[in-house]
Amino acid sequence: MKIDIIGDIHGCLPEFKALTQECGYEWKDGLPVHPDNRLLGFVGDLTDRGPSSLKVADIVWRLVMEQKRAFYTPGNHCNKLYRYFMGNKVQETHGLETTVAEYKSLPKKEQQTIRNKFIDLYEKSPLHVVLDENRLVIAHAGIKEEFIGKTNSKMKTFVLYGDITGEKHPDGSPVRRDWAKKYRGKAIIVYGHTPVKEPRIINNTYNIDTGAVFGGKLTALRYPEMEIVSVASTMPYIGEKFKDFT
Ligand code: MN
Numbered sequence: 001m002k003i004d005i006i007g008d009i010h011g012c013l014p015e016f017k018a019l020t021q022e023c024g025y026e027w028k029d030g031l032p033v034h035p036d037n038r039l040l041g042f043v044g045d046l047t048d049r050g051p052s053s054l055k056v057a058d059i060v061w062r063l064v065m066e067q068k069r070a071f072y073t074p075g076n077h078c079n080k081l082y083r084y085f086m087g088n089k090v091q092e093t094h095g096l097e098t099t100v101a102e103y104k105s106l107p108k109k110e111q112q113t114i115r116n117k118f119i120d121l122y123e124k125s126p127l128h129v130v131l132d133e134n135r136l137v138i139a140h141a142g143i144k145e146e147f148i149g150k151t152n153s154k155m156k157t158f159v160l161y162g163d164i165t166g167e168k169h170p171d172g173s174p175v176r177r178d179w180a181k182k183y184r185g186k187a188i189i190v191y192g193h194t195p196v197k198e199p200r201i202i203n204n205t206y207n208i209d210t211g212a213v214f215g216g217k218l219t220a221l222r223y224p225e226m227e228i229v230s231v232a233s234t235m236p237y238i239g240e241k242f243k244d245f246t
Pocket residue numbers: 008045075077192193194209
């Protein structure tokens with residue numbers, strides 16, 4: 001299989017368009033199409049903070065659910081938006097407020113349509129995607145080898161939030177263990193969640209969240225070529241949002 005896996009988009013639609021075009025896709029009827037019928041993959045966090053969250057969600061719904069030309073697995077921001085759409089009480093913070101503002105600005109009928117599409121996409125997508133006879137795994141915050149193919153709550157917490165310890169840094173952000181450093185599996189793990197200035201490639205794991213919404217880059221990993229393609233972000237640069245693993 002040939003698939004181009006895209007990092008956390010967070011509503012950055014121009015960057016998503018530019019990146020797919022850089023990868024040889026043409027946009028037809030509002031969707032990216034590759035002349036060699038390559039597939040697309042999404043590591044989750046489609047929405048929040050960026051300017052066009054709902055448009056990105058709509059495009060991914062069409063690609064995954066309607067056209068079956070893409071794979072998607074949810075991120076923590078997707079999980080929170082899902083809970084919001086289901087009527088749960090969630091804090092409209094950490095970027096959800098921008099998606100909710102987009103949502104509230106729509107006419108009622110369009111609100112209903114995008115809400116139903118997103119719920120559909122979320123409920124029908126696995127918490128990690130296993131492809132190419134277990135050679136390739138897509139998971140939002142990564143995954144430990146022992147959780148691949150499992151469906152339990154430990155796996156869910158891990159793929160949505162990473163290898164969290166339950167402790168917090170002085171700034172309130174969660175302490176996360178560096179699971180990728182200890183990964184010894186054969187499967188290639190493609191993930192996002194933690195913005196890095198350059199894709200972090202270690203032990204068969206690829207963090208391709210290069211912080212598009214924080215003014216970094218939007219990045220794709222092309223499989224099986226294992227080629228990295230990035231486009232610059234149009235968003236203002238916020239350096240402190242990027243994690244430095246060195
Ligand atoms: Mn993210």
